[in-house]
Amino acid sequence: MINENLNTPIIPTWCPGCFNFQIMAAIKNVIAEEILKGKKKEDFAIVSGIGCHAKIFDYVNLNGINSLHGRVLPTCLGMKIGNPNLKVIGFSGDGDAYAEGMEHLIYAARYNSNFKYFVHNNQVFALTVGQPTPVTEIGYKDKTNPLGVKLSPINPIRLMLTAGASFVARVYADKEQIEYVFKEAMKHKGFAFIEILQPCIIFHPNKGYKEKTYSLEKEGHNKSDFDSAWKKAGEFDYNVLNDKTKIPLGILYQKEKPVFEDLYPQLVELKKKNIGWKEIKR
Numbered sequence: 001m002i003n004e005n006l007n008t009p010i011i012p013t014w015c016p017g018c019f020n021f022q023i024m025a026a027i028k029n030v031i032a033e034e035i036l037k038g039k040k041k042e043d044f045a046i047v048s049g050i051g052c053h054a055k056i057f058d059y060v061n062l063n064g065i066n067s068l069h070g071r072v073l074p075t076c077l078g079m080k081i082g083n084p085n086l087k088v089i090g091f092s093g094d095g096d097a098y099a100e101g102m103e104h105l106i107y108a109a110r111y112n113s114n115f116k117y118f119v120h121n122n123q124v125f126a127l128t129v130g131q132p133t134p135v136t137e138i139g140y141k142d143k144t145n146p147l148g149v150k151l152s153p154i155n156p157i158r159l160m161l162t163a164g165a166s167f168v169a170r171v172y173a174d175k176e177q178i179e180y181v182f183k184e185a186m187k188h189k190g191f192a193f194i195e196i197l198q199p200c201i202i203f204h205p206n207k208g209y210k211e212k213t214y215s216l217e218k219e220g221h222n223k224s225d226f227d228s229a230w231k232k233a234g235e236f237d238y239n240v241l242n243d244k245t246k247i248p249l250g251i252l253y254q255k256e257k258p259v260f261e262d263l264y265p266q267l268v269e270l271k272k273k274n275i276g277w278k279e280i281k282r
């Protein structure tokens, strides 16, 4: 897939071999495909937090906001309120999403605004050199935790299910997997939560993770069955891997739910006219 027109002149400063390259390639490919099918570059907007993941903002030639640490979601929501026709895509790290930005995550699931959200989960605060996040495994040691992490990781997939998210997916940082789920998420009407298990080759290499993963789709998982999604989400607790660890990948849950932008007449009007607030004549 040709995606030159989405490139910027900025040379990436991600570490050589960083999985963020895979993520970015997938995102560019899917958007380039949409543009080939007739969408305009201006139809898309991207938002990032602060962290290694956030550098994607500099390397993808689309409009958007490189926002604050933990504030990707309210920025995406603001964009949708400003122009509900925009295709908004947010990028966070696990520190960004599950620590500083945690309360926004719960409300994003509740609001169900029609934007897509990727969490680059490398289980550490990578840009600030590897401190543990709320999804780091028990026992992980760094300079800030010389005795090792003592607290159990949270399970963001279960959190999203409980919060009422209408699209909950997990993929490995593999271009094809991300492309597939991103395309499905674009078809979905509402908030799409997509967690990417992304080894950080320097601070959290996640050795052996890929081998523990399996495809829910190949297993015939029914993504409209909440109880089944809940059960699958419990299979992986983000802790140290053992012989029994199984990591389900794919769309765990999807359901139809009222979309935020369809609940307010002012936003419905903008959608109908295919304009943003700026273009309204007063």
Ligand SMILES: Cc1ncc(C[n+]2csc(CCOP(=O)(O)OP(=O)(O)O)c2C)c(N)n1
Residues within 6 Å of the ligand: 049, 050, 051, 052, 053, 054, 068, 069, 092, 093, 094, 095, 096, 097, 100, 120, 122, 124, 125, 126, 127, 128, 133
């Ligand atoms: C409000 C605020 N708090 C803390 C920071 C410091 N900070 C910058 S990057 C970063 C780590 C980001 O980690 P994560 O979101 O997991 O992204 P990654 O670097 O792993 O991609 C932190 C804590 C900040 N810039 N702003």
